Amino acid sequence: MQLAMSKKAKKMCSMMLIFMIVFGIVLGNTPFNMQIANAEESDIQEINILENDIEEIDTWDNNSAENDIQEGNIQEDATSEAEGHENSSQESADQEVDDQTGDDLEFDNQENNNQKINNLKTDSQEIELQAVGTKIDYDFKKLGLEYPTNPGTYQETQKGWSLVTQYYVKAVALSYGVKFEASSAGGYAILNFDVPSEGWYMVRLQGYRHKNGAIGGISIDNNKIGQYDFYRSDGEGIGNLVDIKAVYLTQGTHQLKLSVDQKGGYFYLFPALFQLEKIKTPPKLETVTVSSTKTELLAGQTAQLAVNGVMDDGSAANLEGDSVTINYTSSYENVATVDNNGIVKAIAPGSAIITASVTMDGVTKEDDIEIIVLDKALGSISVEAEKTALFKGETVQLVVSALLTDSSPVNMDEAEITYQSSNENIVSVSGTGLLTAISIGDTNITVSVKLGNVTLEKVLNVIVKDSALSSIIISSEKTELLLEEKVQLNLTGVLSDNTTLEITEKNADISFNSDNTEVATVS
Incomplete structure (x- = not known):
């Protein structure tokens, strides 16, 4: 009786174990797949619950196995006492072994499935981390170039990053990166860079901005995607890391082309860093x-x-x-x-x-x-000068103003103004309207103002005269000096028309004499 009840209990336990394992597989696969597809927290919690269930099943199954071993010992004793039942007992034992083996295989398959799912979950999480926000820096300080200021010393190198072509540019290693020297627009450099995985990437560039910098073009695999401004008029320094464009790149080696597009202060490019950041989808x-x-x-x-x-x-x-x-x-x-x-x-x-x-x-x-x-136009212009009678070497600035046809004033920054002298040997005029008296005589200065479709002119007569010098006045900051001390003398001329004029070497021949060179000299 005890042997028969043990067999029945074992069969019932085996059937329950098989049912729970199969039921666990059906339920277990679904939330794992949902975790891989949707990565939702609720699914992860469900996975943890199912894993705990599997651990409980494992513990229960081990206890069942121990009970089976004990019952097997009892069965052996019973068999030795009742050999007449050997054949039926053996068949029953064989069937139980087969059932148990099936249970073990089923449970092993479940463990293998769980391990594969866990591996897939881990791999998926790692791939997702790589896909979002991964940044790859390609450093222009790591191209293996020789430093010109320290012969025999070279930059570091970076795997998957190299300079392959210099067309009418010369690469020079600097502390912040590279200077590509050029003497005109059109030159370029090509660099190879390796991309670890296929996808969309945001391309960025950072450079040093300098008074000799140019406007540089940026191309990926010979497709131009943007520009970087390496020119800076008010000093120099490292520029911002600038988003250029989102591009789709396959895994493998690609080419970056930096070209001299336009002169800034000169035609030099100063790249420091090229960066790729992997993105989910490109912005539109x-x-x-x-x-x-x-x-x-x-x-x-x-x-x-x-x-x-x-x-x-x-x-x-x-x-x-x-x-x-x-x-x-x-x-x-x-x-x-x-x-x-x-x-x-x-x-x-x-x-x-x-x-x-x-x-x-x-x-x-x-x-x-x-x-x-607007329904108006340039109406009139006026030209004024502090004086129009000049002495040789003297200068004066012209001032030009204008009115529109509705008498409103003109912003002269919007007008095109030109100046012309009828005799440059007597009076010259600069592009900004500065008159300079050259020699005795008179000449006409023509001022032209163009605003929109209308051009107006004004003529100003300028005389250069020769006045007699009546006297001169010598002045100095001080007249009492220490030994070896120096002081500057200033000369003012009084002309015959009672006007005064500063006398300099530009408008007069000047010579100085000292009546006692042992006390003071003059040069």
């Missing part, structure tokens, strides 16, 4: 705005438009590169026209709407601005 152009240096013009005047954009992630749009096109149109070309470079020209009084249409990576956005052409 969200909005564009157009502005103008002036919105009210006189007929014939021009204005320059500027277009700026914002991406859907809030960053500023880089509207340079081959993938960006900007088109301009005018609603009334008889009022104002606009060319492909965004230069507006006023034609006649009225109003026109100028539209800028920007297409970037297949996305098109527009904005417009109103240009008003």
